[in-house]
Amino acid sequence: MKIYPVIMCGGSGTRLWPVSTSRHPKQFVPLLSEESLFQQTIRRMLPADDAPEFAPPTIVSNARYLDLIEAQLANIGVSPLAILLEPCARNTGAVAAVAAEFIDKIDPDGLVILLPSDHFIGQPAAFRKAVTGATAVAAAGHIVTFGVSPDRPETGFGYIKAGKRIADDTHTVDAFREKPNRETAMSYLEDGAYTWNAGIFLFPARLMREELKQHAPDLLETATEALRLADITGVVHRIDEATFSTARSISFDYAVMEHTQAAAVVGPLSCAWNDVGTWPAVGHLQASSGPVPPVLIDAENCTVHSDDGVLVAALGVEDLVIAVRDGSVLVMSQSRAQDVKLVIDALKARGLTDRY
Incomplete structure (x- = not known):
């Protein structure tokens, strides 16, 4: 069959x-x-x-x-x-x-x-x-x-x-x-x-x-x-x-x-x-990614994703998501992973349609 x-x-x-x-x-x-x-x-x-x-x-x-x-x-x-x-x-x-x-x-x-x-x-x-x-x-x-x-x-x-x-x-x-x-x-x-x-x-x-x-x-x-x-x-x-x-x-x-x-x-x-539905889920599979490895110093439980040759450095922080793409940067607490829609709503309210 x-x-x-x-x-x-x-x-x-x-x-x-x-x-x-x-x-x-x-x-x-x-x-x-x-x-x-x-x-x-x-x-x-x-x-x-x-x-x-x-x-x-x-x-x-x-x-x-x-x-x-x-x-x-x-x-x-x-x-x-x-x-x-x-x-x-x-x-x-x-x-x-x-x-x-x-x-x-x-x-x-x-x-x-x-x-x-x-x-x-x-x-x-x-x-x-x-x-x-x-x-x-x-x-x-x-x-x-x-x-x-x-x-x-x-x-x-x-x-x-x-x-x-x-x-x-x-x-x-x-x-x-x-x-x-x-x-x-x-x-x-x-x-x-x-x-x-x-x-x-x-x-x-x-x-x-x-x-x-x-x-x-x-x-x-x-x-x-x-x-x-x-x-x-x-x-x-x-x-x-x-x-x-x-x-x-x-x-x-x-x-x-x-x-x-x-x-x-x-x-x-x-x-x-x-289901790779949130940034912490990405971090669960791969702690960081991108063409340039991030510099993490005393950074605990952080998910970092960057592209376009952007170098991200994190010092003395914990439980953060840092994501970079095409000139846009997201920095948030891991615990707010389900709330990214609030950012999208704010971008829509400001008319920044090219950002989402």
Whole structure:
């Protein structure tokens, strides 16, 4: 049974400003290596000896990123099955509907693996092994999500509580929990039944259409019509703007996963996963980066990222993020990592549109 990777890469990643901006968001930035997170995601889903039968990737993104997508795919020598361009952002519920409708038309018996393009997985072989093991469960009529083994009481992630055992490392989903406070996150860690929600889903395209019909019929109807009216040039499908713009903006978790009876969770995975959503997350993977190593003297727990040959020196400070990109500098406490949007709001208020 063939698996169709559908890569979501339309987000703007503002919490990693100034390196990530709306014009060049984090998934297309070489944050942790010479390749971008998008390129690393594509590579994980290519055919390999230790992988299932993967089809060429289908990319779902905002129309503004077409040039970036085409250039980065060409750079690693990958030809996509399709590039589906959204005319506006409508959250992951609409993306799931587009993915299910598009793949169902190509291969009614195919499985879809829907995954973000901005995550880091340090052990791709372990991840592919988990996908291989989950194919039979998905084919049997489940929407499989992948839970990641938590190693700290993280308040920035959603959690999944496992229910009854279905197969080895696979359970029904008892509950999805949104980002908790620290005390609640500690209780999840101690409980042992909770995993981090990686936001990666494996499902039969036909099953997803049926679940959408039941729980979010408006999303499926809008996606179907918007794809039918798409402007197609080669592998590029420009989804109809007049139709797609009417779609409800709702996450896939809220639209389907919190209501379906078909959910299953595989895990906990141990594949060195990180959603790279904040600067401390970048620091967790790589203490500092850039062409010029920073000078750190008596600097504790600091994340430094610079480019363009900028030398950063930090002396006698702790718990700071220092990020430099194209003449913009961010200095903040690690504890305020979730609040970078306040900077973006301030820039918008001052009319500095070229800065974000």
